[in-house]
Amino acid sequence: MDYILEVSNLTKRYGGLIANSGISFGVKEHEILSVIGPNGAGKSTLFKQIASFVTPTEGEVRFRGERISGLSPHKVARLGVVRTFQETTIFKTMSVRDNIIIAHQLRARTGLAGFFFGTRTAREDEAAFARSADEIIDFLGLGHQRHEIASNLPHGHLRALGIAIGLATNPAVLLLDEPFAGMNHDETRRAVEIVRAVRARGVTILLVEHDMPAVMNISDRIVVLNFGQKIAEGTPKEIQENQNVIDAYLGVEDESIGM
Ligand SMILES: Nc1ncnc2c1ncn2[C@@H]1O[C@H](COP(=O)(O)OP(=O)(O)OP(=O)(O)O)[C@@H](O)[C@H]1O
Numbered sequence: 539m540d541y542i543l544e545v546s547n548l549t550k551r552y553g554g555l556i557a558n559s560g561i562s563f564g565v566k567e568h569e570i571l572s573v574i575g576p577n578g579a580g581k582s583t584l585f586k587q588i589a590s591f592v593t594p595t596e597g598e599v600r601f602r603g604e605r606i607s608g609l610s611p612h613k614v615a616r617l618g619v620v621r622t623f624q625e626t627t628i629f630k631t632m633s634v635r636d637n638i639i640i641a642h643q644l645r646a647r648t649g650l651a652g653f654f655f656g657t658r659t660a661r662e663d664e665a666a667f668a669r670s671a672d673e674i675i676d677f678l679g680l681g682h683q684r685h686e687i688a689s690n691l692p693h694g695h696l697r698a699l700g701i702a703i704g705l706a707t708n709p710a711v712l713l714l715d716e717p718f719a720g721m722n723h724d725e726t727r728r729a730v731e732i733v734r735a736v737r738a739r740g741v742t743i744l745l746v747e748h749d750m751p752a753v754m755n756i757s758d759r760i761v762v763l764n765f766g767q768k769i770a771e772g773t774p775k776e777i778q779e780n781q782n783v784i785d786a787y788l789g790v791e792d793e794s795i796g797m
Contacts, residue, residue, distance in 0.1 A: 542567040542742050543588070543619070543711055547597035550583050557583040559766040560597070565711070570733065570743045572753045574777075575763035576786060581746045584763065585713055588744070589621035590614040601711070618710030622700045622717070630689040634680055634699055635671055637688055641706035642667035667706075674702050678732055694725035701732060705741075712736065714745040718752045730756050754778065762786065 541564030550558040558580045565571050573581050586592040588599050590611045598607040606614050611621075629637055642663075675684050678698050683691060688699060697717060704712050717733060718726045730752055737743050747753050753760065754774040762770040762777060764786040770777055777783055 540567075541565055542602060543744075544600040545584075545588065545597075546600070548584065548587055548594050548599065549596035550580075550587060550592065551595045556766050558587065558594075558763075561763070561766075561768045562597075563761050563768065563771055565742060565744060566758075567742055568737060568740065569758040570737055570745070570756055572757040572760045573744065573746045573763065574748075574750070574753055574760055575769075579763040580766040581763055582715070583766075585621060585715060585744075585746055589619060589713055591621070615707055615709075618708070619713070620704050620707050620709035620711070621713040622704040622715055628688050628696065628699060628703065631687060633685050633687055634683050634691070634702075635668075635675065635685060637699060638671035638674055638702050638706050639664065639667045641703040642670060671702075671706065674705050677735070678702050678705075679728075693720055694729065697721070697729060698732060701736065705736065705739075709741055711742045711744065714743060714747075716747055717745060718747055718749040721749075726752050 543565040545564070546562050548558050548561040549556070561580075561584060573584060575581055583592065587594050587607070590599075590606055590609050590613075594607050598605050600606065601614070601617060601619050604617075606617065606619060609617075615621075629640065632640070672684075675681055678701065680695065680698055680702065683695055688696065691699060701714070701717070704714075714733065718729055721729060726749060733743060733745070733756060745753075757774055759771065759773060760777045761768060762780070762783050764782075769782045769786060770780045772780065
């Protein structure tokens, strides 16, 4: 089986604490794969290692067969593995459109300096980026907010802007960090549709999420972590019926696996 992304024996220790222990799995091209697990299970650590924000203690991540562990997050993003930017990396005082245009710089011929100082190549790039930004805005249904300052956006739209910024970097694999957190039912339904539409553009999607109904609805496959280890992997139905998973979630008050 050819995987677009392969996680092999990934282990991360923080002093005596083992945040991830010997985690292995593959991600198929164009699938939506969710990583779930109770609080502190090691999901964020796994994501940070895949996007190379954190270097593994042992093991490695391969993208299209090439080892990406140890490369800078910037390089990994350029190769096509992009973690959606947290709200903190959205420029709050800039418009939706300008935020997305700037995100295109990640794949630009010139650096940010050219963008700000107006070199010719940068000006050509900027026109192309503006067209692409408008296309992404329309695709994500953010048209009414195009010129809105990011800090004025309601929560759901801010999340959509995060996805838009991720898309602007033209990813092959998009890592979504709790894309449905803090959303009401309608916002979640819309966000699920957006994620599906992003996949339909040919993007492979990995997500960490606590909203179990949404995870069960959207995922092709699910990887379950508990205490830093992978305890299960399978389709939503297989995961819901897996005794190890049910046991891991028993006694956890604020989470359920949607049964
Ligand atoms: N930089 C760090 N230094 C020390 N310990 C860390 C660090 N990052 C994470 N940990 C620990 O590693 C374990 C796994 O944390 P992680 O954030 O990956 O879990 P999680 O499954 O994402 O949790 P949540 O669902 O609450 O976000 C936790 O015990 C956490 O305290």
